[in-house]
Amino acid sequence: MIRGANSDTRVIPDLVTSTQPRLEWRVATVVDAKQETARAYTLVLDVPQWPGHRSGQHVDVRLVAEDGYQAQRSYSIASAPEEGTVALTVERLEDGEVSPYLCDVLGVGDGVEVRGPIGGYFVWESNHAGQLLLVGGGSGIVPLMAMLRHHARADPAVRASAPVRMIYSARTRDDVIYREELERLAQGPDVDVTFTLTREAPAGWQGYRRRIDKEMLGAVGWPPSEMPRGFVCGPTPFVESVASLLVELGHDPARVRTERFGPTG
Amino acid sequence: MQIEEMRLDGNAAAGALREIFAQEMTVAIATCAGCGTASKIGALLEYGHAMGVILRCPGCDTAMLRFTRTAGWLRLDASGISYLMMPERGTPE
Amino acid sequence: MTDKPFIARGFHGRRASAEAGRLPPGQYETRDFPVLSAGPTPRTSLTSWDFVIRDTAGRSVRWSWDELQALPHDMPTVDIHCVTKWSKFDTRWEGVSVDTLLDLARSDGLSEGSFVRAFCDGGYTTNLSVADVTSGQAWIAFAYNGAPLLPEHGGPARLLVPHLYFWKSAKWVRGVELLERDEPGFWEQLGYHNRGDPWREQRYEGDP
16 A cells, blocks of 8 residues: 655555565674684574575675785585574685685684575575485585584474485585584484595595496485485586486486585685 | 686676576576576576676586676676576575 | 675685785786686687788788797796786796897888787787887797696797786787788777786776
């Protein structure tokens, strides 16, 4: 109902638009920083006016030096939407430009510019029922972890309607990020986690010791007849290999979503 | 010497696209003007990196979308997209 | 747009300090050789490879790989400057001077205008003035650092025009068109400068 002409009254049409809030750079504060593995560090950020996020989304981080030099990178959000803060797990690349700064220099209380949340394709929400197949390589585990953490916080009926099979490829057991948490989540009825180590396995390791292949996906992934939603994340060669193997196994390519990570740091 | 080919995908362009479009674009479906394949923008192959964003058709490599930021202007060449559809309310499944 | 950028405490970026005077304005030195591509790496076999010069009247002259190799080679050592702000010093190349090729094209009756546009496998193009690709300023380069040019860096052959920003040194080059008018190529159509002189910081359209 449009109100009568009155200079003090704003006419606000009751119109639902498809536009979303502007994506703006905001200065977030680091509230926690911890080392997950030799090369992976998690930064927990308090982002002012954070609108919330969905699992699988990422943020852009921008660093500006005093002389104006700028570098920008994207990092997946590791935390579940329910957690309120934004956790980023960063892989520290030795000759990287941004990751050594985030891992070594940035500390609790420091500010860092972020923009987000970004993404809509590589996203899972707990009201999306159906088998979930999460395949991660290296730091590709990060957005998948957000999905798993979001899944863990859903109520039991929802969790049961979207059972998870996760396959995580890492170089060595010490490179497995979130290992204890993954082992704990895997004890639940709706979550299955398979690790595969590609470079070196510890003594007594009973698990897979090779790159993900068709046989592995067939053995511990969902069969195509279950029509799972697939999310594959990691370095480009890993993602492209796994995605083609899934299609070769008979999975519908439209149900396999991919997110490629670049090698730069 | 870094000799790795740094191909990513439309997810990497999501932030930049959000500057031009009023909504998240990785779930929008774009039809390739080269071969007619319809893909979600998140599934397009991304090149260009620091110079700009180039999104290519995973079927035929046609440059569907090219975006640069130069001297105060955002420029978009979407001539490689013959048809674009996006969800009306936020992003669906 | 924020009023004042937020300065990241203690962030310097990965920059080597460089000799004064050797870096064009706004550039930083790198010891890497970053790979920036506009598209997938083409793989063209040397048996099917050729280099073509065409004029607007449709006349053309063509060299096969072996024919190109038979022409005199130069081994320029040059600094290169990318518009994304990294510069790399003392890069060593081997190639055939564009002067040699244009001279041969001219003597074959092709008519030259003031401009050229290089075209490449994968569809990339870039435009240059004839003045910028002659007088010993440009090569069709097929070796880098003493070894055959890798596909990731533009092999089998790329254009090398080191006095301009490196997007003009078109990878996977297969020929040039001789043009009367300057016709913007791939990046120039998207707002990059038509000429691209790093010493005048001609990065974008509208830069003087």
